[in-house]
Amino acid sequence: MSVLAYSEIMKKITGIDEKRLEKPFLILSRHKITKNRLKVLKELANHEKITIGKILKNLKQSRGGGSYLTIRDFFLELEKEGLLKREKINNKCYWSFSDKNIQLKEFILK
């Protein structure tokens, strides 16, 4: 008989294993996670795959060069770290969480 602590309750209730989130959180912490970047990641998590333009449109943010490029650079950095992946379909670049980081996607969504 034992009392369940935070990580076990989290695992039982949400199905998320906190230990598997340690690495992605460490990666995210290296990339200046601002409120806006979190919003962007949440919007990304809401879709199987989505373009940066569509994310900015959904968030009602400017789709001008500066905003677009900032998010693109952020996503490219996360892609290098293996958190995100991109796919080119008809000259459009679709972004999604990499298969290894589905737990992070679920955590952001719940």
Add this chain to the structure above:
Amino acid sequence: MLKNFKKENIGPCSYDLRLKEIFKPKKIVIVDLSKDKITKFTKLKLPYILKPGEFLLGKTFEEFDTPLNIMSILKTKSTSFRIGLKILCAVNDPGYKGEIVFGIHNISNNKIKIFKGMSLLQAVFIDLKGSSVPIQTKYMGGNLL
């Protein structure tokens, strides 16, 4: 194990349950379980001002589907007794499905505002050793009576 949960409500070793509905017992001459004379309840709107000495039943947003290897003990949150609320709750047995029903008693001399989403009690989950059997109760599914 838990439906309608809020990730933010997971504590160091417990989960804070949120109030969804409240019910007031109707006054009857005598409550007699041997003759099946039990109080009936009327649903009240939230927010509600709980007068000193008043007693209500509360129901949680969270719905349990407790597996057979886990039980939970429901405990009053310290905030509740600090403001003068006595929360009456029982053990949540393995196999229980449904919302949690608990008692709210104002033991203070002040009126207390009760509102939707208020966290009055917490569930401490315990991993059981050995095998268990699912509970059979008329209160399954958060039934009041």
